[in-house]
Amino acid sequence: MEIYRFDKEIGKKITKFDSDFIMSRIVRTEKATHIGCMYLEANGIIxxxxxxxxxxxxxxxxxxxxxxxxxDYHKVQAGDAVFWEKDEWHETKTSEGLTAIVIESEDLSPSAFMTLKK
Known part of the structure; x- marks a missing residue:
């Protein structure tokens, strides 16, 4: 398991095309990719x-x-990205609730775009 950051502080300011926003890059894939949103209520668990x-x-x-x-459990919060390899056992739980986007693909390499959380 690896924990990365994608919060605003590590993003890059984009001004091209008269834009004014911050972009935190996450991943780029070549193969089929499944993307979903998970809503865990208080005391929810995956x-x-x-x-x-x-x-x-x-x-x-x-x-x-x-x-x-x-x-060993590791605390995660908004702006954190958790990566698990294929076949790796894992679990996510929350006492207060959380919302997360999940990206699943054979072609994921988050270290190409994000920095590890310290």
């Missing part, structure tokens, strides 16, 4: 299971805790 493909979980709102194959 149960412990194996990833069917490489998976990137982007925390958009709220906070929670994630774990990989060890029993």
């Amino acid at each position: 149960g412990y299971h194996q990833a069917v493909s490489p998976q990137l979980l982007l925390i958009m709102a709220g906070e929670g805790a994630v774990r990989g194959e060890s029993d």
Whole structure:
């Protein structure tokens, strides 16, 4: 399991075409990609299971805790991106609730665009 950042502070200001916004790049894929949004209510859980493909979980709102194959949980919050390899066991839980975008593809390489969270 790796935890990356995609929050505003690591983004790049875009001014091309008279634009004025900040973009935090996440991934680029060549292969089929599934993208979904998950809404976990208070005390919600995505149960412990194996990833069917490489998976990137982007925390958009709220906070929670994630774990990989060890029993150690890591706190995550809006702006964090959690990456699990194919077949890696993992779990996500929250006491307050969280909203996340999930990206699943055989062609994910988040380290190409994002920095690891320290």
